[in-house]
Amino acid sequence: MFELILTLVLLVIGFVFGQIAEKRHFRSIIQREAETRDLLCFNERRIPQDMFSPHVTLVCGSVVVSVDFFKHFVATLRNLVGGRVSAYESLLERARREAVLRMKAQALAQGATSVWNVRVETSSIHQGQRQGIGAVEVMAYGTALVPR
Amino acid sequence: MIVTNIEYIPGKKITQHLGMVSGNTVRAKHVGRDLMAGLKNIVGGELKGYTELLTESREEAVRRMVAQAEAIGANAVLNVRFSTSSVAAGAAELFAYGTAVVAE
Numbered sequence A: 001m002f003e004l005i006l007t008l009v010l011l012v013i014g015f016v017f018g019q020i021a022e023k024r025h026f027r028s029i030i031q032r033e034a035e036t037r038d039l040l041c042f043n044e045r046r047i048p049q050d051m052f053s054p055h056v057t058l059v060c061g062s063v064v065v066s067v068d069f070f071k072h073f074v075a076t077l078r079n080l081v082g083g084r085v086s087a088y089e090s091l092l093e094r095a096r097r098e099a100v101l102r103m104k105a106q107a108l109a110q111g112a113t114s115v116w117n118v119r120v121e122t123s124s125i126h127q128g129q130r131q132g133i134g135a136v137e138v139m140a141y142g143t144a145l146v147p148r
Numbered sequence B: 001m002i003v004t005n006i007e008y009i010p011g012k013k014i015t016q017h018l019g020m021v022s023g024n025t026v027r028a029k030h031v032g033r034d035l036m037a038g039l040k041n042i043v044g045g046e047l048k049g050y051t052e053l054l055t056e057s058r059e060e061a062v063r064r065m066v067a068q069a070e071a072i073g074a075n076a077v078l079n080v081r082f083s084t085s086s087v088a089a090g091a092a093e094l095f096a097y098g099t100a101v102v103a104e
Helices: A002-035 A069-081 A086-109 B031-043 B048-071
Strands: A056-068 A114-125 A135-145 B014-028 B044-046 B076-088 B091-103
Touching: A002 A056, A002 A069, A002 A086, A002 B031, A002 B044, A056 A069, A056 A086, A056 B031, A056 B048, A069 A086, A069 B031, A069 B044, A086 A114, A086 A135, A114 B076, A135 B048, A135 B076, B014 B048, B014 B076, B031 B044, B031 B048, B048 B076, B048 B091
Parallel strands: none
Antiparallel strands: A056 A135, A056 B044, A114 A135, B014 B091, B076 B091
């Protein structure tokens, strides 16, 4: 009985705080994306001739985001019937956009105007562990072009 | 030392190819951090401790790769790639690799 109550309480806490945190995070992402819109990002490997500049540097941005208890629960249920796990989709979207934003921030700090060959890599931390921490790491990296 | 993940350097000529260089590091965070991350697992959100850990280790891996490239006389590392894997509970391996070249 106690365990059931504890689970329910954790579910409610996870749902409420998780939703608040996610909404706040998305607002901040949208705002910062608007601010850094001038910095162009490409996943093209070849830089066009007319944009050439010998000043290139590697820039990276990474973020580790954890799932909340509610999402974990929903995903476990979803596992039974199959289909889209939208709880995790928004988590990963958030993490990717945040990683790209951090990469952009680093590029802007170095005075870059564009970032080329952007790669995004995702890995899960503590995957095989029972009772482990369900978290994903997303890393974005690319080559920043600094015009002189 | 120029480090980039494209295959060439704009405006420079690659005169010598010195092969692949790599750098890796395995790091773990102290138990307190793990405990905090466990709690954070209930409410969700960013795990700052882990982000910090991975950023530090990535920098370390890149430093080692650059040191290796310097040791063989390169002045640039091209086509850099990263890879992450978790080897044990609470520990993560960061691996960076690229091609060492001499550019003029």
